[in-house]
Amino acid sequence: MMTAAQRLAFTEGTGGFFTANDALVTAQLLGATAVFIWVAWLCVSSYKEWGDEVITQGEMIGVWLRGVLMMMILLYLFTT
DSSP, rough: OOOOOHHHHHHHHHHTOHHHHHHHHHHHHHHHHHHHHHHHHHHHHHHHHHHHHOOOOHHHHHHHHHHHHHHHHHHHHHHH
16 A cells, blocks of 8 residues: 555656556456466467477367466466
8 A cells, every 4th residue: 555655756756657557457357368368378389389299188188278367377376
């Protein structure tokens, strides 16, 4: 929680363009977008490797599950 002095300093520093809550939401959205793109890339890459017979189907599913687990953990951390 910000004190009145901190709130005033933040408002003066940003020129009243956005609030601290707006900055937090922006950071969360950027982090969530990066995580979603990373997991999508991970899934597509492992699917291509499975199609090229570099990895087995079980390994591909394992990569997908680990990616989704990491996504859930990171998104939880971003939003708390």
